[in-house]
Amino acid sequence: MRAYLSNLLVPLLLGLALLLSGFYIAAVSAAPVKTPAVLELFTSQGCSSCPPADRLLGQLAKRDDVIALSYSVDYWDYLGWKDTLGSPENSERQRRYASVRGDGRVYTPQIVVNGVVHAVGSNPQAVSEAIQSAETEIADRKVPISLTRDGDTLVASLGDGGAGRSATLWAGTAKSSQSVKIARGENRGRTVTYHNNVRQLVPMGTWSGAAGRMTIPLSKLKGSDGDRIFVLLQRGAGGPILGAAELSTL
Numbered sequence: 001m002r003a004y005l006s007n008l009l010v011p012l013l014l015g016l017a018l019l020l021s022g023f024y025i026a027a028v029s030a031a032p033v034k035t036p037a038v039l040e041l042f043t044s045q046g047c048s049s050c051p052p053a054d055r056l057l058g059q060l061a062k063r064d065d066v067i068a069l070s071y072s073v074d075y076w077d078y079l080g081w082k083d084t085l086g087s088p089e090n091s092e093r094q095r096r097y098a099s100v101r102g103d104g105r106v107y108t109p110q111i112v113v114n115g116v117v118h119a120v121g122s123n124p125q126a127v128s129e130a131i132q133s134a135e136t137e138i139a140d141r142k143v144p145i146s147l148t149r150d151g152d153t154l155v156a157s158l159g160d161g162g163a164g165r166s167a168t169l170w171a172g173t174a175k176s177s178q179s180v181k182i183a184r185g186e187n188r189g190r191t192v193t194y195h196n197n198v199r200q201l202v203p204m205g206t207w208s209g210a211a212g213r214m215t216i217p218l219s220k221l222k223g224s225d226g227d228r229i230f231v232l233l234q235r236g237a238g239g240p241i242l243g244a245a246e247l248s249t250l
Contacts, residue, residue: 045083046076048186053109053121058195081185096238115241143243165209172201173226199224
């Protein structure tokens with residue numbers, strides 16, 4: 001009788017183990033992709049409320065789970081000080097985000113998270129909530145990316161995102177830290193430090209949803225004075241950022 005029960009229980013237990021392992025594998029495969037949140041601060045040397053946001057971005061940049069970038073805009077130059085880091089391209093990037101969101105909100109200091117949620121960049125609580133909201137919004141669309149150097153070539157390895165998806169992979173450079181003494185305007189007499197100020201963004205190629213690699217010669221990224229390299233996988237002009245990665249040195 002004992003032998004009979006043993007012969008009966010063994011296959012049942014094996015079947016149960018296989019069933020549970022199947023559930024475990026399914027749960028692991030369905031787990032959200034862990035990629036860093038991308039924080040883009042739109043700031044200006046002519047904006048008196050921006051220095052606290054610039055300091056906050058410097059603190060956020062130390063976190064392992066975010067890529068913190070700053071873009072200096074030029075639309076406050078008329079106030080008496082021409083932003084030495086500002087550019088019309090940065091201002092246009094901010095306007096595209098506002099257009100895609102449909103709210104028309106363009107201001108400084110403004111942080112845009114993952115290209116989909118914005119918040120006042122000097123408010124730590126608002127920024128924290130924006131990160132959580134943005135991560136939830138695109139959790140099922142995120143794509144893992146790893147970034148390496150192969151000699152004089154930058155290599156980005158992208159994960160599988162499913163057929164029928166498309167996005168542009170952008171390569172950029174940023175300056176880790178730069179202090180600017182402001183002589184006129186709302187911040188006259190102040191020295192402000194800017195963290196990960198973006199110097200350049202160039203397209204590496206179009207991702208069609210399949211796992212693969214993209215490369216770009218580092219010579220195309222060395223024309224600026226940036227000392228960090230990053231990549232952003234972004235849908236359309238001002239759409240969500242599905243993945244990102246960075247290297248600490250150029």
